[in-house]
Amino acid sequence: MAAPGVQAGRRWHRPGRPGGCLSGASAVRRAQLHRVSFTGSPRAAALSQYKVAALNPPALKAIAPWEGFTDAYRDFFTPGGVVENGFARVWLLLTGRVARLRTDLAAERRKHPLRDAWWESLTPRLSRITVPILVCASFSDSNLHSVGSMRAFQRVGSAERHAYTHRGPKWASFYGAEALRTQLAFFDRYLRERDVPPPPRLRLEIRDRLDHVVQVRDEREWPLARTDWRRLRLGExxxxxxxEGGAGSVTSDLRREAAVFDHRFDEDTERPDDAATTRGHHRRRGPAALRRNREVVARRAGPVRGLLRLRA
Structure with a gap:
C-alpha cells in the first residue's frame, strides 16, 4: 500500500519518492506490473487520497481515507459559518513548518473569509472518484471528521463504497484488531483481487455510554432511512x-464557557445523528446503565436534530 500522494506539477508522486508517479504515460506502463492503493489518517493523509482518486490514475485500485474531511472550509476552518481559531491555528502552524506546501494556507485563509473559488479549488471532486473506497467516519470528534467522511460515503461515484464508524480513540481504533481486519479484507478484495467477501456497506457502532459498545450493526445507507427526525427548538x-418558544437570548464567554441546551426523551431512544450514535437502555439496572431521561453531552454545536444536549 502506498503512502498518500502529493501533487507535483501535473503528476502525482509519493512523498519523498520523486520517481513514483501514479498517473501519466509512465503510470500506464507501471500499471501492467503494479496495483496501488492508499490508506492513511487523518486530515491531510485522507484529503490527499480524495484529490488523487478524483484524477482516476490507472494504477490506483482502492482507497481507505481514515477520519478525514472533504471540505476544508465547511468541515474544518469555518464549520457552521463560525471561524475556528483554536485547533485550526495550531494545525496551520505545524503544517507550515513540516509540510512541503507551495501555498501559505494561513495567509490565504485571511484573504478568503467566505467560501469562494479558492476554497473550491481545495475541495476534491467526490463524484469523479470511481475506485472502491473504505471511509472511516469517527463520531469521537465530529466537528472534524464525521460530516466530511459521511459526505464522501454519500457522494463518491464508486459503486463499491463502504463506511466504518466508531466512537473510540482515533489512533487506537485505526490500529485496533477489528479495524485492521476490515482494512486488510478490503484491500484483499479490491487490491489483491482475492475471493473474500466485501466489507459491510456501513458498519454502525451503537453505545449506551462513552466506553461501552452494546451493538455493531450492518446498515445500507446514511442517514438511516428509518430515522424519525424531530425538530427541536431553543427555549428559555x-x-x-x-x-414553539418566544424570543430570547443567551450570552457566554467563548473562551471559557458554552451555551448549553438540554432535552429529555420520554422513552428509550437511539440517536444516529451527526454528534453520536448512542442508545439508552432504561430496562437495564445499575449505576453504569444509561437509563431513561439521563442526559448525554453531545460535542457538536448543531444541527439540533435529535441531540440530547446542544453546546453552542
Missing part, C-alpha cells in the same frame, strides 16, 4: 423543546 432556561 437552556431547554430544547418541540413547542
Amino acid at each position: 432556561g437552556g431547554a430544547l423543546s418541540d413547542a
Whole structure:
C-alpha cells in the first residue's frame, strides 16, 4: 500500500519518492506490473487520497481515507459559518513548518473569509472518484471528521463504497484488531483481487455510554432511512423543546464557557445523528446503565436534530 500522494506539477508522486508517479504515460506502463492503493489518517493523509482518486490514475485500485474531511472550509476552518481559531491555528502552524506546501494556507485563509473559488479549488471532486473506497467516519470528534467522511460515503461515484464508524480513540481504533481486519479484507478484495467477501456497506457502532459498545450493526445507507427526525427548538432556561418558544437570548464567554441546551426523551431512544450514535437502555439496572431521561453531552454545536444536549 502506498503512502498518500502529493501533487507535483501535473503528476502525482509519493512523498519523498520523486520517481513514483501514479498517473501519466509512465503510470500506464507501471500499471501492467503494479496495483496501488492508499490508506492513511487523518486530515491531510485522507484529503490527499480524495484529490488523487478524483484524477482516476490507472494504477490506483482502492482507497481507505481514515477520519478525514472533504471540505476544508465547511468541515474544518469555518464549520457552521463560525471561524475556528483554536485547533485550526495550531494545525496551520505545524503544517507550515513540516509540510512541503507551495501555498501559505494561513495567509490565504485571511484573504478568503467566505467560501469562494479558492476554497473550491481545495475541495476534491467526490463524484469523479470511481475506485472502491473504505471511509472511516469517527463520531469521537465530529466537528472534524464525521460530516466530511459521511459526505464522501454519500457522494463518491464508486459503486463499491463502504463506511466504518466508531466512537473510540482515533489512533487506537485505526490500529485496533477489528479495524485492521476490515482494512486488510478490503484491500484483499479490491487490491489483491482475492475471493473474500466485501466489507459491510456501513458498519454502525451503537453505545449506551462513552466506553461501552452494546451493538455493531450492518446498515445500507446514511442517514438511516428509518430515522424519525424531530425538530427541536431553543427555549428559555437552556431547554430544547418541540413547542414553539418566544424570543430570547443567551450570552457566554467563548473562551471559557458554552451555551448549553438540554432535552429529555420520554422513552428509550437511539440517536444516529451527526454528534453520536448512542442508545439508552432504561430496562437495564445499575449505576453504569444509561437509563431513561439521563442526559448525554453531545460535542457538536448543531444541527439540533435529535441531540440530547446542544453546546453552542
